[in-house]
Amino acid sequence: MLILGLESSCDETAAALVTGDRRVLAHRLLGQEAAHRPYGGVVPEIAARAHVEALGPLVTAALDEAGVTLSEVDAVAATAGPGLIGGVMVGLVMGKALAHAAGKPLVAVNHLEGHALSPRLADPTLEFPYLLLLVSGGHCQLLLVEGVGRYRRLATTIDDAAGEAFDKTAKLLGLGFPGGPAVERAALEGDPYSVPLPRPLLRSGEPHFSFAGLKAAVARAVGSATPEDLAASFQQAVVDCLVDRTRLALSRAPQATALVVAGGVAANAAVRGALEALASQHDLRFVAPPLWLCTDNAAMIAWAGAERFAAGLTDPLDTMARPRWPL
Ligand code: KG4
Ligand code: ZN
Numbered sequence: 001m002l003i004l005g006l007e008s009s010c011d012e013t014a015a016a017l018v019t020g021d022r023r024v025l026a027h028r029l030l031g032q033e034a035a036h037r038p039y040g041g042v043v044p045e046i047a048a049r050a051h052v053e054a055l056g057p058l059v060t061a062a063l064d065e066a067g068v069t070l071s072e073v074d075a076v077a078a079t080a081g082p083g084l085i086g087g088v089m090v091g092l093v094m095g096k097a098l099a100h101a102a103g104k105p106l107v108a109v110n111h112l113e114g115h116a117l118s119p120r121l122a123d124p125t126l127e128f129p130y131l132l133l134l135v136s137g138g139h140c141q142l143l144l145v146e147g148v149g150r151y152r153r154l155a156t157t158i159d160d161a162a163g164e165a166f167d168k169t170a171k172l173l174g175l176g177f178p179g180g181p182a183v184e185r186a187a188l189e190g191d192p193y194s195v196p197l198p199r200p201l202l203r204s205g206e207p208h209f210s211f212a213g214l215k216a217a218v219a220r221a222v223g224s225a226t227p228e229d230l231a232a233s234f235q236q237a238v239v240d241c242l243v244d245r246t247r248l249a250l251s252r253a254p255q256a257t258a259l260v261v262a263g264g265v266a267a268n269a270a271v272r273g274a275l276e277a278l279a280s281q282h283d284l285r286f287v288a289p290p291l292w293l294c295t296d297n298a299a300m301i302a303w304a305g306a307e308r309f310a311a312g313l314t315d316p317l318d319t320m321a322r323p324r325w326p327l
Contacts, residue, residue, distance in 0.1 A: 003309060004062070004073045004098065005302025006055065008091030009083025009111045010137065011042045013054035014298035015062040017073070020306050022121055025066035027292075027299045028058045037177050041167070048086030055094050062298075070102045075314065077305020080108035081322030082138070088321040096317050105314035107305040111296075112327045115262045116145055117307055118300035122289040130287070131256040133246050133275065136263030136296075137163035137180075140209045142249040143327065144256065148307045151327045154249045158201075159212035162238055163265045168215050169234050173227040183231045184268050190232030195225045197237045199244070207248040209241060239274045246275065250282055258285040266294040 001020030007013070016027035032050045036042050063070060078095025081088050092108065099106040115134055120126050129146045131154075140162045142155040160168070163180055170179025175186055197217050200210040218234050225233075250256065259279040265271055272288050279286035293300060308314070 001074050001306060001309065002068065002072060003302045003306045004059070004076045005298040005305055006059070006076070006078040006091045006095050007111070007114070007296055007298040007301045008051040008055060008087045009079045009081070010087065010296055011036060011047050012296040013051045013058060014296070015055065015058040016298035016302045017062055017066040017068065018121070018299055018302035018306055020310060022124055024299050025068070026062040027297060028062045028065070029297055030054045030058060033178060040171055040177055042084070044084040044086055047084055048090055051087045051090040055090060059094070059098070070098060073102060073104055075099070075105045075107050075305060075309045076102070077107040077109050077301050079111045079114065079301050080319055081110065081325040083111055083323065085321060085323040088323070092319070092321045100317060105309070106317060106319065107308050107313065108315040108319040109301050109304045109308070110325050110327060111301070112139060114300040114304045116143060116151060116327065117148070117304045118262050118289050118293050119260045119287045120307070121299065121303040122293055123287050126260070126287050127257055129255055130258040130260045131246070131250060131253045133242065133261045134263045135162045135242065135261065135265035135271070137161060137167065139263065142207055142246060144253050148311050149313065153327065154252060155207035155209065155245060157209040157211065159210050160215060162209070162211060162242065163263070165211035165215050165238060166265065169218050169231070172219050172222055173230055175227060175231065180264060180268065183235060184270070186228050186231035187235040187270070190226065190228030190230070192232040192236035194229040195221050195233035197221070197233050199237050199240050202241060202244050207245045207252070209245055211238070211241070214238070235268070235270055239270050242271060243274050243278050247278060250284070256284065258287050260287045262289060262294060264295045267291045
């Protein structure tokens, strides 16, 4: 089975070819950081226009790299939401056009499902059910992944996502864009316990997340400590919240066979390390995809497409792009 995957829901344009037996034959990605950097965040209209320019050549390059033609593809998987609607429409329309031209089915993939199943692309031994901490720029959720298309949400954020908090903290500290990697780099030079910051919802009875108060506390503390100490203290507060909330969710999901982390924030070494320690305390396997598979990419969309296609799940060509689409 050979699946072409397309991703365009935020500020990465990507195309990939993935087989049913987990071989990534090609994955091409074009980030748009330079275009958005002057604005300190992703500008939807700029993103959509950049996807229009980039996607076609990326698909051609991915097919060339894999040494296959469109007619050899079994299905075309494209992100159909959630995300910035202009970008999602660009990728989904391209997916529909390619599927129609090739006479192959379309798989409309939920971007979150791409993240949720990506650990199974990286690790063939990862079986359902597993507890997934999905931490990205737009989402912060704990999901019990019971099967393809079967996700039980145990927790979500009541305000900001963790990645959003990283991005806003980077902006407050003048560390630039994109924020997560910049905060992580600065934190390496700082003391994580130098600035007292709140841990919102720590030990609260439901495993939900909140990061708005933490961000506000960072804003108040700016100037009182070095950016490095603030970055390290902020990162430690986020790690403490993620670990505490995940521990509570684990106690409610005894059937989970592994603790899995995915999404852009899963690229953070402090986050990965703390979750790995939590998993070992619970005698659970810990699975985190390689860094390139944590942040947005098309291989995870192709893989989610492969899992859905194998389960007989394809979508009509009039499927709509969705800015919001809970799993
Ligand atoms: O999954 P992703 O690429 O896009 C979304 O679907 O949102 O996640 C992007 C988010 C951004 O907020 C970015 O700052 C964060 O992931 N991120 C990180 C790191 N790398 C990316 N956060 C903390 N540490 C990192 N190393
Ligand atoms: Zn994402």
